Amino acid sequence: MKKKLALKFPRHLVSEPITYRLVKDYDLIVNIIKAKITPYEEGRLDLEVSGEKDAINRGMNYLNRIGVEVKPLIQEIKWNPERCNHCTVCVPLCPVGAFSVNEKERVVSFNDEKCIACGICVQACPYRAIEIIF
Ligand code: SF4
Ligand code: SF4
Known part of the structure; x- marks a missing residue:
């Protein structure tokens, strides 16, 4: 299964190798969609994570355990022609x-x-032709 996730982590975890651990310890494939990590500030990381359901759950437990806030990211964009x-x-955007x-x-x-x-x-979009599906 695949999940798109928005991660928010506190300052003390900015140097934690989160993606490395998800790959190495939890056997997940991790695709970084967007990252904003500044030393001494809160970090944000949007990821697409793929793997077995159990592996994803264990990976999510690891993130929760160390204090990373995990929320589902937008699942899909729907265009209304x-x-x-x-x-x-x-x-161009x-x-x-x-x-x-x-x-x-x-x-x-x-x-x-x-x-x-x-x-x-x-x-x-000025015509509201694009919709987010969560
Ligand atoms: S279509 Fe919209 S939501 Fe999808 S990647 Fe492009 S700008 Fe982002
Ligand atoms: S911004 Fe909206 S209305 Fe304009 S081309 Fe894109 S989808 Fe169509």
């Missing part, structure tokens, strides 16, 4: 090119396989 006005606002525009026809399309569910486009 009927609401989309093809304004192209979302196209997407860090992975999940939205693209056909230059000739000026039509926007969405490739959900590229989307990493960062959520940037959701707030930006």
